[in-house]
Amino acid sequence: MSSSLAGVQDNTIEDPTTRPTLVLGQNDFASVTDKVCRIAERGGATRAWKIAFTASVATTLMLFGMIVYLISTGVGVWGNNNPVGWAWPIVNFVFWVGIGHAGTLISAILYLFRQRWRTSINRFAEAMTIFAVICALVFPGIHVGRPWLAWWLFPLPYPQNMWPNFRSPLLWDVFAVGTYFTVSLLFWYVGLIPDIATIRDRATTKIRRVLYGFFALGWRGSHRHWHRYEVAYMILAALATPLVLSVHSVVSFDFATSQLPGWHTTIFPPYFVAGAIFSGFAMVLTLMIPCRTIFGMQDLVTMRHLENMCRILLATGMMVGYAYSIEFFIAWYSGNPYEGFTFLNRAFGPYAWAYWIMVSCNVVAPQFFWFKKIRTTPWMMVVVAIFVNIGMWFERFVITVTSLSRDFLPSSWAYFKPTTIDILTFTGSFGLFFSLFLLFCRFLPVVAISEVKAVMPQAHPHHHDDHQAHAEEARA
Amino acid sequence: MSETRTFGIVAEYGDVDSVMAAARRIRDAGYRRWDVHTPFPVHGMDDAMGVRPTILPWITLGAGLSGLGLSILLQWWTNAHDYAFLISGKPLFSLPANIPVAFESTILFAAVTTFLLVFVLNGLPRFYHPLFRMAKFKKATDDRFFVAIEARDEKFDPGATRKLLESTGAASVEICEEPLDGQVLPGWVKFVGVLGITLAMIPLVVAYRARNAKTDTPRLHLVGDMDFQPKYKTQAASPLFADGRAMRPQVDGTIARGELRENQHLELGTVDGNFADGFPVAVTRELMERGRNRFDIYCSVCHGYGGQGDGPVALRAKELGEGAFVAPTDLTDDYVKKQPAGQIYATIRNGIRTMPSYAAQIPVADRWAIVLYLRALQRHSDASIADVPLEKREEIK
Numbered sequence: 001m002s003s004s005l006a007g008v009q010d011n012t013i014e015d016p017t018t019r020p021t022l023v024l025g026q027n028d029f030a031s032v033t034d035k036v037c038r039i040a041e042r043g044g045a046t047r048a049w050k051i052a053f054t055a056s057v058a059t060t061l062m063l064f065g066m067i068v069y070l071i072s073t074g075v076g077v078w079g080n081n082n083p084v085g086w087a088w089p090i091v092n093f094v095f096w097v098g099i100g101h102a103g104t105l106i107s108a109i110l111y112l113f114r115q116r117w118r119t120s121i122n123r124f125a126e127a128m129t130i131f132a133v134i135c136a137l138v139f140p141g142i143h144v145g146r147p148w149l150a151w152w153l154f155p156l157p158y159p160q161n162m163w164p165n166f167r168s169p170l171l172w173d174v175f176a177v178g179t180y181f182t183v184s185l186l187f188w189y190v191g192l193i194p195d196i197a198t199i200r201d202r203a204t205t206k207i208r209r210v211l212y213g214f215f216a217l218g219w220r221g222s223h224r225h226w227h228r229y230e231v232a233y234m235i236l237a238a239l240a241t242p243l244v245l246s247v248h249s250v251v252s253f254d255f256a257t258s259q260l261p262g263w264h265t266t267i268f269p270p271y272f273v274a275g276a277i278f279s280g281f282a283m284v285l286t287l288m289i290p291c292r293t294i295f296g297m298q299d300l301v302t303m304r305h306l307e308n309m310c311r312i313l314l315a316t317g318m319m320v321g322y323a324y325s326i327e328f329f330i331a332w333y334s335g336n337p338y339e340g341f342t343f344l345n346r347a348f349g350p351y352a353w354a355y356w357i358m359v360s361c362n363v364v365a366p367q368f369f370w371f372k373k374i375r376t377t378p379w380m381m382v383v384v385a386i387f388v389n390i391g392m393w394f395e396r397f398v399i400t401v402t403s404l405s406r407d408f409l410p411s412s413w414a415y416f417k418p419t420t421i422d423i424l425t426f427t428g429s430f431g432l433f434f435s436l437f438l439l440f441c442r443f444l445p446v447v448a449i450s451e452v453k454a455v456m457p458q459a460h461p462h463h464h465d466d467h468q469a470h471a472e473e474a475r476a
Numbered sequence: 477m478s479e480t481r482t483f484g485i486v487a488e489y490g491d492v493d494s495v496m497a498a499a500r501r502i503r504d505a506g507y508r509r510w511d512v513h514t515p516f517p518v519h520g521m522d523d524a525m526g527v528r529p530t531i532l533p534w535i536t537l538g539a540g541l542s543g544l545g546l547s548i549l550l551q552w553w554t555n556a557h558d559y560a561f562l563i564s565g566k567p568l569f570s571l572p573a574n575i576p577v578a579f580e581s582t583i584l585f586a587a588v589t590t591f592l593l594v595f596v597l598n599g600l601p602r603f604y605h606p607l608f609r610m611a612k613f614k615k616a617t618d619d620r621f622f623v624a625i626e627a628r629d630e631k632f633d634p635g636a637t638r639k640l641l642e643s644t645g646a647a648s649v650e651i652c653e654e655p656l657d658g659q660v661l662p663g664w665v666k667f668v669g670v671l672g673i674t675l676a677m678i679p680l681v682v683a684y685r686a687r688n689a690k691t692d693t694p695r696l697h698l699v700g701d702m703d704f705q706p707k708y709k710t711q712a713a714s715p716l717f718a719d720g721r722a723m724r725p726q727v728d729g730t731i732a733r734g735e736l737r738e739n740q741h742l743e744l745g746t747v748d749g750n751f752a753d754g755f756p757v758a759v760t761r762e763l764m765e766r767g768r769n770r771f772d773i774y775c776s777v778c779h780g781y782g783g784q785g786d787g788p789v790a791l792r793a794k795e796l797g798e799g800a801f802v803a804p805t806d807l808t809d810d811y812v813k814k815q816p817a818g819q820i821y822a823t824i825r826n827g828i829r830t831m832p833s834y835a836a837q838i839p840v841a842d843r844w845a846i847v848l849y850l851r852a853l854q855r856h857s858d859a860s861i862a863d864v865p866l867e868k869r870e871e872i873k
Binding site: 028030146148155161162163164165166167169172175176178179183186187189194200201213214217218219220221223224225227228230232235236239242243250253449451453454459460461 | 573
């Protein structure tokens with residue numbers, strides 16, 4: 001069991017003849033358990049956590065205050081007005097839903113592709129997904145005008161005998177985002193169960209034993225259970241893969257099925273999906289790099305993991321850049337003067353500043369990842385990732401606001417200005433996101449313990465000849 | 477300490493290889509009720525234990541297909557059948573528009589079913605298990621591997637089974653006991669459970685009653701924002717003005733836009749308060765053609781192209797047997813023929829009986845054009861061959 005892993009500590013070197021190690025340092029199963037569980041078992045919260053959590057909760061309370069003010073007063077407290085009726089609320093919705101795509105992508109798509117490096121980061125990314133989708137759902141919920149009637153969105157029988165319109169992309173959104181949230185939550189929870197059981201078995205206080213015991217559902221690591229569990233996990237991954245691609249496609253239908261120049265384009269679904277993965281990975285990097293240092297998980301979330309994510313960021317960044325240029329090409333090639341105007345107006349009109357922020361953050365910033373130095377220096381990655389986060393918010397802003405502000409009737413053209421309430425509501429959503437995230441870091445295993453163990457060399461039978469010999473000897 | 481019986485024999489291993497080898501030996505020895513407990517799924521263990529493939533994927537497939545079918549049924553029933561929802565003339569039921577919801581429902585049904593199946597097929601949640609009584613077993617979720625052979629197995633024999641496990645290189649072999657009376661739920665847990673279920677039923681019962689009971693009191697309206705709007709409606713009272721009315725009369729000495737009526741004959745069709753005969757505009761061929769054009773657009777729908785009250789609306793009402801329908805007037809009837817032109821003009825302008833005013837749709841000049849054309853239709857309705865010029869008579873015979 002005491003197999004030594006003291007090999008090369010730099011696992012970013014590409015050598016096709018050997019499998020790269022995904023867990024560094026002198027780690028065995030017990031030390032992995034210990035490293036991850038200790039984070040959730042600390043007696044009192046650390047000072048840094050308390051400060052961060054207090055700030056996040058205060059920001060969340062501000063969000064709730066803004067929502068109460070909005071509902072009691074009306075949507076007029078926002079900058080939304082003709083012709084820009086879909087302004088920040090939709091921008092924020094698409095921004096958060098986009099971020100929520102990385103988690104399921106890492107969990108599901110990388111799982112199906114047997115990308116074993118996903119195991120150290122998937123739990124983290126899935127949690128981020130769920131919290132981002134919660135933040136996303138807030139915005140359409142409060143944007144409907146009379147939120148207490150938001151249940152009309154669901155096909156429920158009620159005395160007026162009316163049903164939702166199933167041919168509307170806004171209703172498709174309800175189903176797509178609702179399904180996405182549900183499936184992501186189930187996927188996350190299924191993955192958590194064996195690890196919650198680990199914490200339960202290490203629990204020293206009764207309250208921890210009861211609470212973790214409740215959520216572990218009596219998991220006892222039976223292989224007959226593992227057998228079905230693995231099949232189920234793979235099926236969930238296989239279901240979540242098309243789902244994750246469909247969700248942002250459906251979100252893009254909100255725009256693409258309308259007839260507004262700049263929205264009515266067939267490139268929207270793939271373009272939105274690429275952008276979602278791009279923004280999601282950027283957010284994972286932004287959160288993971290500080291956490292990895294704070295929680296001392298450098299052995300589990302290794303430089304190779306971070307470098308792989310940087311590569312994905314570079315690839316998806318170029319996809320997004322390609323989409324930007326193709327939009328221009330099609331606007332010219334279609335010969336449609338309105339389409340052409342919309343795009344020239346985006347780049348050189350009153351919102352040019354937003355457009356060029358978007359291009360420089362989303363297309364130029366990831367290009368730095370061509371340099372290995374930047375791909376392997378954590379603080380540089382964080383800087384690039386934060387730029388990408390900013391750029392992706394502006395992408396949604398450019399799409400939503402520039403097209404609407406120049407609609408078919410030039411007399412109604414207007415320049416959109418957000419109000420303070422708009423800004424505070426969006427800021428408040430970050431508070432909600434970070435509050436949930438900090439709670440997750442404090443009470444749940446931030447790395448999928450059982451999955452990491454399964455990709456360690458010791459987990460594979462016959463990895464050591466001397467080991468085999470030892471077993472034979474013992475048997476004899 | 478209550479009485480116990482043997483649950484089974486548990487062997488502990490320190491690494492994957494030895495537990496795998498042990499599993500093969502136990503499988504080959506023909507045991508059935510036994511299990512391996514590992515902190516992570518060990519690949520190759522299915523074969524080593526002889527675990528057969530699970531039925532789970534097939535149930536998931538069935539659930540997904542049910543989701544697909546049910547969601548298409550739901551969309552058809554709600555939008556095309558129960559409440560036909562016609563939007564921009566699109567078909568009531570068209571598969572392409574239903575694909576997104578059908579797809580999402582397929583995934584949702586399949587995923588939720590898979591999630592539930594992991595627990596149902598595995599017999600979870602099961603918060604109590606005899607193995608949890610062993611202190612060592614806590615390591616099963618950390619770094620140790622266990623093999624447990626249950627006493628219920630037909631081949632179980634306290635001595636032989638123990639010997640077999642010892643021979644597999646186990647780090648330790650122990651007997652696991654379970655209490656005879658089993659573990660029972662504490663009373664308060666049951667109480668809270670029953671109370672919770674009962675309380676959860678209350679809203680359902682209230683909703684069911686509300687939907688099926690009749691009452692004179694208006695519905696409870698929690699948010700009445702649309703019912704009470706801060707504005708004055710027609711004929712409403714207002715404390716703002718001395719006369720207490722919200723509507724304001726016309727200011728003395730002013731004329732509203734478009735209400736000057738300088739030429740009464742032209743605007744109202746009257747002269748000195750009586751309907752005027754004759755036209756206040758020049759009667760020309762162009763006016764006649766304009767009249768035909770406007771008549772065909774605005775009037776023929778009810779009155780028919782010949783003005784005889786047989787337009788498509790009238791025919792359709794007759795076909796449906798609409799008893800309450802007032803048939804359009806036959807404009808070639810003597811009753812209309814005798815009316816002065818000004819009266820026909822006034823009818824178009826003001827409406828009559830069930831016919832609404834057309835003042836908003838038809839401007840003044842066009843109204844007179846229609847009156848002129850109508851005069852021609854009336855003339856035509858009782859024309860004889862003598863009215864046709866000699867050279868044209870051959871053509872219409």
